[in-house]
Amino acid sequence: MAGTKALLTLENFINGKFVPCSSYIDSYDPSTGEVYCRVPDSGNEEIEAAVEAARAAFPGWSARSPQERSQVLHRLADLLEKSLEDLAQAESRDQGKTVTLARTMDIPRSVQNFRFFASSILHHTSECTHMDHVDCLHYTLRAPVGIAGLISPWNLPLYLLTWKVAPAIAAGNTVIAKPSELTSVTAWMMCKLLETAGVPPGVVNIVFGTGPKVGEALVSHPEVPLISFTGSQPTAERIAQLSAPHCKKLSLELGGKNPAIIFEDANLEECIPTTVRSSFANQGEICLCTSRIFVQKSIYSEFLKKFVAATRMWKVGIPSDPSANMGALISKAHLEKVRSYVKKARAEGARILCGEGVDMLSLPPKNQAGYFMLPTVITDIKDESCCMKEEIFGPVTCVVPFDSEEEVIQRANSVKYGLAATVWSSNVGRVHRVAKKLQSGLVWSNCWLIRELNLPFGGMKSSGIGREGAKDSYEFFTEVKTITIKH
Secondary structure: OOOHHHOEEOOEEEOOEEEOOOOEEEEEEOOOOEEEEEEEOOOHHHHHHHHHHHHHHHHHHHHOOHHHHHHHHHHHHHHHHHOHHHHHHHHHHHHOOOHHHHHHHHHHHHHHHHHHHHHHHHHOOOOEEEEHHHOEEEEEEEEEOOEEEEEOOOOOHHHHHHHHHHHHHHOOOEEEEEOOOOOOHHHHHHHHHHHHHOOOOOOEEEOOOOHHHHHHHHHOOOOOOEEEEEOOHHHHHHHHHHHHHHOOEEEEEOOOOEEEEEOOOOOHHHHHHHHHHHHHHHHHOOOOOEEEEEEEHHHHHHHHHHHHHHHHHOOEOOOOOOOOOEOOOOOHHHHHHHHHHHHHHHHOOOEEEEOOOOOOOOOOHHHOOOOOOOOEEEEOOOOOOHHHHOOOOOOEEEEEEEOOHHHHHHHHOOOOEEOEEEEEOOOHHHHHHHHHHOOOOEEEEOOOOOOOOOOOEOOEEOOEEOOEOHHHHHHHOEEEEEEEEEO
């Protein structure tokens, strides 16, 4: 194609060096629909090389003290922070999100991930107990597992990659990471900083490519005893199948169909702007986004009117526009999938109050072929609809009324997912009661996406297996050993 020479071409990072690949995949700029980058189409050969490098680096890296590893993580955090603007621009172009969001959320959080685990690794203690009647002392030791296979998604590319890499190497493991082939650029940029930060060759290896080729090679490799994956449920099922013969440790953070429950005593001045953000932030492409909004009947019509008005103010624009609240969706195929849910809702007799097929989207000529979509609000929809059951992962939310507390808890819990929920009420007793009964790994009350990284993150039911956080990630990335001494 014309202009191929100008395309950014990524290389795998194995054993501290950039390694070219024999074949490449096209990567698109979501805001224009044009190819702008070539990503390695890796497979078994590249995974073998990465395993060899990670295996060789493991004894030296795992023998370092937590303090020494902590210093390396802090240096890497500093280098990422110095590159914040370049990384934010790259993340926006690669993923479609606004530069503002990448600059204020994605890249700062990536920096914070390294700083957080650099600190937390210094504060873990082991257990100890006596059995005086048999003169025995028992204590535990934790040791790194070995080579960690890390597979991260396309919605928060560097944010979620670093959330895995940081605890894995802090605990003394070496890693082979596979970012999404749709969003590989910031992972490649991070590789350029590893040597300067003092990360030894082979400790962090990044191999780019597709799930069916390089992902399967990584997951099924007998020398990779641990897999941490964030992504879709069908991919997680495949990972579980391939891992089963090797009894691998798995952490699977999957999707959500997250409810917001808005009681009649909610503070709508806070609730409405927060719920617009929780529904449409990052184009709705966050596993924690709200996609089912249950509103108590007495305030339903007032809420709906204000919510639709606020949604219409949520600006869709080119990612570089500082006034844009939302950029482009990740790919043409994903845009078509999200639009298909709106079509299904309409066919079922639901009402589309704003957004897709109702309002006009205005874009500059060079962005007309980009993957943009207006935030869309659906109502008059049944709980049995696929739009209320399945994860859409786009800027689409459904608003429905409810009568009682017991009813809404049952309806909120009636899907296969259980990742996050929000409860809006000024009644503290009700908030605690409802939070306890919701089948959800995270419940926010009167807020959304305020994270405490020390505490567990993860979901119930089909939203995954395992938890991540200071203690949980440390336990996942280490094996515990009980030692008994008779004295």
